[in-house]
Amino acid sequence: MAIAAPGPARGPASGRPVLEAADVRRALTRIAHEIIERNKGARDVVLLGIPTRGVPLARRLAARIGEVEGEPPPVGSLDVTMYRDDIALRPARSPGRTDVPPAGVDDLVVVLVDDVLFSGRTIRAALDALNDIGRPRAVQLAVLVDRGHRELPIRADYVGKNLPTSLAETVSVRLAEHDDEDCVLLGERS
């Protein structure tokens, strides 16, 4: 019995930086304010990060919202591995963690948080996963980078940076929590 190594298969960090640490910081601050404004405060908001890098992004957003609103909204993580439509096409991998805040998501506004929005398939899987957890009043989507090439009718409500890319390019988001630095790199697919 052979099992593929868990965790993302991330290549070496190479490429041209398109967002530096300060840009990431500014983008998250702006998204935090947009979330507050659009939902008229953050009382009913729950942030659910999509592992791996969506989770620290959700935590950072919650902290910034907390600075403005006085109290940070609850944060959780939503693993979508089991819900992916390409699950039968790749080697099996261990699922990530799903942690829903104790109060659940019923009748709340769930903001899904991910690092890169690409085909839209991860978000479709996240909507399915959310469906099994409860019934939010609304679901919104926040991403640090939107690189285009959608394959499904899905768009983000909050975008840190729109980054028009070609399919030959790669986008890597690096975050201090996982990679010891904050930046977004644009590279060439090898």
Added chain:
Amino acid sequence: MKRHLLSAADLTRDDAVAILDTAAELARLADRPIKKLPTLRGRTVVNLFYEDSTRTRTSFELAAKRLSADVINFAAKGSSVSKGESLKDTALTLEAMGADAVVVRHFASGAPHRLATAGWIRGSVINAGDGTHEHPTQALLDAYTMRDRLGGIEGRRVSIVGDILHSRVARSNVLLLHTLGAEVTLVAPPTLLPVGVGSWPCAVSYDLDAELPKSDVVMMLRVQRERMNAAFFPSAREYSRRYGLHSERMATLPEHAIVMHPGPMNRGMEITAPVADSVRSTIVEQVSNGLSVRMAVLYLLLSGSEPAIGRDDETEGA
């Protein structure tokens, strides 16, 4: 890539840890209102049981159903097997039905191996107990329970007590626990130890009282009366007296130690009712952990496919 789980010896340390970690994640599903995942939608799992086993069969059945697989229960009794059909012909039938996985329980040691290697079926084969040979998912759920209760397995001392000779549970546990870094001691009367036990990666003792004070885990095995066709010990009473776990004996265990039993129990024979029902006993937990572990095994064996195709990886696969 190997797609079968036939023996606990097939699992590397990384494989075993991946299964236990996945099981831990899947266990959290039990707290949700909808205890189901769409992961194995469209896959067919066949439970092929040549021996009675309600516990293991329902555990595999529920595990497959929680992952949205279609499940066919194929019991030998009352089926074409009782009309004389061979394992090969049954396998060819299952293949024709499009079985993606066959969970097999057989009274003959090695039957799952035959099924996996003879080329009769293309699906995964999961050994759910073969003769006196192995029962790898039982060992995995036992390891899961130990890790859950004690915080880790590495360096822990595990005593497995009773009918080692007829026990596939003991053999699988010795192999897996050794892989995971535990020290295993088999405790049994000499007549209930298999030939060649000296080559197993474990110690052997005939004296339960000497082992208990240094054990983190005591695993009591069922006395398999149905296999006791020779005089392995003088009387049930004598066996109970020397190798049964009762309250006074349990009191000699270290404070953190746990008592395990793969079930079904003979209360009053290898374990007394007060011990079986004590807070140290994990017997009921083992059942629910079995479900999570079997879900993890089915998920890891069946969900993916090689070679990997698909364009993006998760770092940019949004």
